[in-house]
Structures are given as C-alpha cells and as structure tokens.
Amino acid sequence: MKLFVVGIGPGKIEYMSNYAIDVLKKVDYIVGYTKYIDRIKKYFNEKNFIHTGMRKEVERVKHAVGKVNEGYNVAIVSSGDSGVYGMASLAISLCENVEIVPGITAANSAAALLGAPLTLDFAVISMSDILVEWEKIVMRATYFAKSGVTTVIYNPISKIRKHQLKKVFEIFKKERNEFYIGIVKNAFLPNQRSYYIKSTSNIDWINDIDMMSIVFFCDENTIEKNNKIYVPRGYKQ
C-alpha cells in the first residue's frame, strides 16, 4: 500500500492537477490540516477524512502511515506544492512507499496575480523561526538581498511572530536601492487581494500582512506596466 503526498495548489479544485484529483479519488483515506480538508472536502464526498489542527504535523503523518500499514492507500494533502514547507519530507522519513505529487506552489500562484516577478532567478525564504534558528534566516535573507533576485517570503507573520518581516525588510533596504514590494493575500481563494508598492513608501504596509499573505521583495530591474509588475527577460524587441 502507498502513501501519496499531494500538493493541492492554492486550494481551489480548478488549480489542482488532474493527477492529484485522480489520486484523491482513488485512495481510501485523505489526511490533512483541518483548514485544507475543509477546502477540498466537497469534491471528494465518499472519502474518509482524517484532519488535525495546526502544529500536529508529526501526529498527522504517523496516523497516515498507520493506515498504510493497515493495508490502505492514503493521501496526505498540503497546500501549494507538498515539497515546499510541506509534508513530503516528514512522509519520506516515516514511510517506505511514498509518492510525491507536485502542485502549484504559493510563490508561483501569488506571482501570477502580480504579473511576472519571478521571470529570472529567484529565492524563497520562510520567516518562521519555530523550526529554523533566527540567525540562519537573517544570514540567508542577507545573501538573497545581495544576490539581487526577487525573494519570495513565506509565513511572513503569525500570531506569535511579529517582528521578523520588518527586520528582513530592513536588510533588503540596506542592500538594495529602491525595489517593488508585492503583496498577495488569499491567492485564488475568497477575499483574494494583490497589490504592489515601492520600498520608498512608509512601512504601514507591514501592518496589512497576515498569515495568508505572501510577500515579494523584487529584483531592482522590475518594471510596472499595464497594472502589473514584471522582471524583463532581456529580449531585444
């Protein structure tokens, strides 16, 4: 029996791959964080769902592996791509027979709403210092800022973490000239909102960031046109 780790993309069935949908239709159990299960439940009526709350990741994967060992096919769902800050890593560590089913990661879905801020090289960093030391996050943010690439910030803020984003923004301000900041909330979900501002604005934008936001500190070459921002690819037109 097999454990599938399925990326469900931004969470609307329209943005899931057909293969991911087929897998979820075929397995005996679908396991996931309560909020993600709520998003997809209506599309897979006949299934057995197992859901747990935040911070119950290890418990959730162990539960799924238990069901595999009992002889069932099981899928664990992750929002975005299951391999990016997702459950794939834990699943591989706890189960011999795992298939990773990729999905559209938040960096790509959020970028699509802003324009094309990821045209060229880019980097992805999480502000969460629960599982990673803060010093390492600062070190990485500094190198990404120096590299000049558009940097996508996952988990920018949470109820218990408030100051990390502002500190990393200050690092980027120090290393770069003016740059665009892109903000996307609830990408492809109800209450979706996306906009961009310049780093020269006052920093009130930080107060608007919540747990459902993805933030982009853009490449200095980013251009604004037709209500979108994009990094030019460099073609001679």
Place this chain on the structure above:
Amino acid sequence: MKLFVVGIGPGKIEYMSNYAIDVLKKVDYIVGYTKYIDRIKKYFNEKNFIHTGMRKEVERVKHAVGKVNEGYNVAIVSSGDSGVYGMASLAISLCENVEIVPGITAANSAAALLGAPLTLDFAVISMSDILVEWEKIVMRATYFAKSGVTTVIYNPISKIRKHQLKKVFEIFKKERNEFYIGIVKNAFLPNQRSYYIKSTSNIDWINDIDMMSIVFFCDENTIEKNNKIYVPRGYKQ
C-alpha cells in the same frame, strides 16, 4: 479580447490544472514553441495552433498580441510555470489585457521525483548567459552557495553552452562541505530518469547533463532514506 499565458507544467495533461485546460479549450488560438505545442496538440483538436522554433520568443508573443488585437482570445503556452523563465514577462510588456495562469514549475516537479529537496528555503538559477551576463550568474551562484539553501539549476547546458555548470559546481564545492547532487531528466515525460549522487563523486555526472535536465545542489542537511533525498523539516518525532 484577452491574452492568457498558460503554464502547462511538465507537459503531460495529467499535471496541468483544470483551469489551464479550460482556458486552452476556450481560446481561439494557442501559440507556443513547436516542441510544447507537439506535447499538447492531441488534447485540443479543434484549435488553431501557431508555433515557432527556439529563440523566436518575441516574434511568437507579437503574433499572439496581433491576434488579440484582431478580436480573438489567445493563449500562449509555456512549459512549467509561465512566470519562471517563461513568456509571462514578455506578454505583459506587449499586451494590455493579460492573465497569467500558473503551472507546476520544473523545480517542483523535478523535486517530487527526487524526494523533498526543497522542504525549506531554496533558490533557483539559470545557467544561460544569453540574456544575463555571466558575471551576474557567478555572483548569484556564490551567494546561493553561501546561503546553504538547495539551489535548483535551470538550463544547465545547451549545444552552445558547456562550461557554465562545471564552474558553478566548483563554486558550490568551495563554499560547502559535501552535498547531494540531484539530477532529473525529462520529468513526467517519456524517458524520465532521476538519481542523486554525492559531491565527492568524480565529476563524470556532468557529462550526463543535457538540455532536458534539472540539477539540484542540495542543502548540506539533506538526508537519504527510502531511496529518496529530503531536507528534514526539523520536527521532533
């Protein structure tokens, strides 16, 4: 009328989103690089296809915009995500009414075949110095190597570019201790192949890299288990 820029993921219809499929069914024209059009043609029989060869990107997008201006809905397809080294940027620069339809980018689909090398922060870099100066690529590779993150290498080699990958590998060797190298060829397509080796191996692996390969220089914390490599997320188990 509207120009859609559609990411088709690895190229098999099973890994496209349902929304991307709906868009391609609905538009009047589908425009793209000949090789990508060949992959999807059979699924959209009734459509008018416009395809051009390599390096004809600007011509292709102008052709598509011309059709929009004539009153048609048009889709341009890109493999992977249309915003990552894709056509989204050029489309926004040339057309007022553009919708970007995200897809599963090669970094995520290739990673799924190796395990979970992108669990935590990561960076993406292209070896192509046709549109980006080589000095900038070296600078970025050096910062990414120092940052410690798994770095995904797009366009590692081409018929006219052979030496860049070896030079960037040497940069990583200098900045890091031993690390895993993941190699994925033809992800989710015929002749798919994926494997990983350690950076201490002799460098014959470089001779196996072709234009359809994606290369991962992994985070030093990467672990091998159950025939997969993954970056542990740090949970207490």
